[in-house]
Amino acid sequence: MDETHDDRVLLIVEDDDALAATLCRSFERRGWSVVRAHDLDSMRAVLEQHAPSHAVVDLKLANGSSGLACVQALHAHDDEMAIVVLTGYASIATAVEAIKLGARHYLAKPANTDDIEAAFARTEGETDVDMTNRATSIKTLEWERIHETLADTGFNISETARRLGMHRRTLARKLEKQRVK
Structure with missing residues (x-):
């Protein structure tokens, strides 16, 4: 394993080759x-050879695997690592879980890149985030x-699908409409 821990080594966990x-x-x-x-397996192999200080993790990886498992493994590997999660369709539930599992x-x-570097630099929450008075829609609550x-x-x-009491194909259609990435 590469024991030098440079503070500018970035691990990108992303299944979209172009991105x-x-x-x-x-x-x-x-x-x-x-x-x-x-994915998670190739990430573990990378960690055997490199000591990244930062990571960018896509929430939804190939074959339906979760980037949350990667966040958990990265945080367990190095709890000082600055981890940022990217997603194509954000939800409160996954945001909360990502932070609980160790994402910054x-x-x-x-x-x-500017957004990601700014996220790496943040070490605390902000109290002056704009609050919204807009009611949450039924579609948003369902999502x-x-x-x-x-x-x-x-x-x-x-x-x-079983836990939500809906047919698997119905759930698949809803997910396809809202493209989870």
Whole structure:
């Protein structure tokens, strides 16, 4: 294992090759050393060879696997690592779980390199975040409940459908409409 712990080594866990390549190039131009993984298993292999100080983790990885498991493993590996979670469709449930599991911040896609570096720099919450008085819609509540249950089941579609009392195909259609990434 590489025992030198440079504070500018970034691990990107992303299964979208185009996005990962773009992030890699952008961070490398800013002086970061970048390593990449596609899923939990390849991430563990990377950690055997490298000691990243920072990580960007996609919430929804290939084959329905969860980036939350990656966040948990990264935090267990190094509880000082700055971890930012990216997602194409944010929900309160997954944001809360990501932070509980050790992420420093949670960003909705599209997020650029500036957004990610700013998230790495944040070490505390903000008290001056704008509050909204808008009532939550039924669709948003449904989506958050689905996401909460998905996270509870490790993104197992069949078990999530069972727990929600809906047909698996109905759940799959709802997820397809709201493209989870």
